[in-house]
Amino acid sequence: MASRQTKIIALTEAGKSLAERLQSLIEAEVAYKPQPFAEQVQSFFKNGDRLIFICATGIVMRSLAPVLQDKYQDPPVLVIDEQGQFVIPLLSGHEGGANNWALEVSKHLNAQPVITTANGYLNPVYSVGMGCERGCPVDELERLLMECLEQSSLNLDQVSSISSIDIKADEVGLIELAEKLDKPYQIWDKNQLSEMEPLLSTRSEYVFNTVGVYGVAESAALLSTKQQTGQQPELVLNKQKTKKATCAIARSYSGVGGASSAEN
Known part of the structure; x- marks a missing residue:
């Protein structure tokens, strides 16, 4: 297995601009319109890379569904809207650290974290x-x-x-x-x-x-x-x-x- 990295995946020009802005704030690689899309993002996921998607949550779930295992093994996945207003920890919120990661990324972007897991609003x-x-x-x-x-x-x-x-x-x-x-x-x-x-x-x-x-x-x-x-x-x-x-x-x-x- 190759070394784990952070990948920011964008599908539109607006998403690409946000990805490049975020890349200047955290150590990450930008993947703009990777092709074939599902195959590429599944490869990142199976490698254990931490993933930030700037696109609709439905696209992410349909693309990753075939390779999901469980919350103890899956790497953390965040989803951000194109305007950079909301950061959603989509997978591995607790065990994978996506909740804490979402809080960190939100601070960089001055965005609102959307924590949906149980105990998400406790300390x-x-x-x-x-x-x-x-x-x-x-x-x-x-x-x-x-x-x-x-x-x-x-x-x-x-x-x-x-x-x-x-x-x-x-x-x-x-x-x-x-x-x-x-x-x-x-x-x-x-x-x-x-x-x-x-x-x-x-x-x-x-x-x-x-x-x-x-x-x-x-x-x-x-x-x-x-x-x-x-x-x-x-x-x-x-x-x-x-x-x-x-x-x-x-x-x-x-x-x-x-x-x-x-x-x-």
């Missing part, structure tokens, strides 16, 4: 959970964290804390990472973390036999967001790992209210 709180082998270098931990943020279309400012299990209370690499990034370092004991077991994406018997929970990174991320908001947490990014470290990102929402439509 998301994100926390990073990490686990590692004893003595894991801070550089490896930071590299993994940054890759996970990029994969989730999040930035460091959106992260409320870095958390782990209590046996990592003295883990130098994690402590240094939190200090370097100016984030609180939270630790939880295995009894607290075990409450998150039903929400884990995977359960590792090896990890359980070693530390008493089925997953450190996911459990810590989930519990941290729940503690901050008092609301049910969810995984934004399932556990990612290197040879020596693991990382997961969770979210819950603070505030009340919200849209009533279903998750896209």
Whole structure:
């Protein structure tokens, strides 16, 4: 698979002008009237490229329908009208990060984001959970964290804390990472973390036999967001790992209210 990029797809002269304006504000490639259209945009999508369409939503849905998988795997897709007034996160709003991306693009264009997913009008709180082998270098931990943020279309400012299990209370690499990034370092004991077991994406018997929970990174991320908001947490990014470290990102929402439509 080729490296993932951001593509702005336009079909009209007005759309092309808006695409070029947006290209000057974000790192992206403009694809003007790609041909054959459906084949080209499906290729972008299957490559994992983040897509911004400047056209009707119906065109986008009919073109991408054959290659849609699910909200955990599909890349984020935005749709913008030709006048640049509205930015709609059409696919992978929560898990793929399209909602947050729509907010960012809206600010660039001074446009109105149209968030239609459930909880779209609440304030998301994100926390990073990490686990590692004893003595894991801070550089490896930071590299993994940054890759996970990029994969989730999040930035460091959106992260409320870095958390782990209590046996990592003295883990130098994690402590240094939190200090370097100016984030609180939270630790939880295995009894607290075990409450998150039903929400884990995977359960590792090896990890359980070693530390008493089925997953450190996911459990810590989930519990941290729940503690901050008092609301049910969810995984934004399932556990990612290197040879020596693991990382997961969770979210819950603070505030009340919200849209009533279903998750896209």
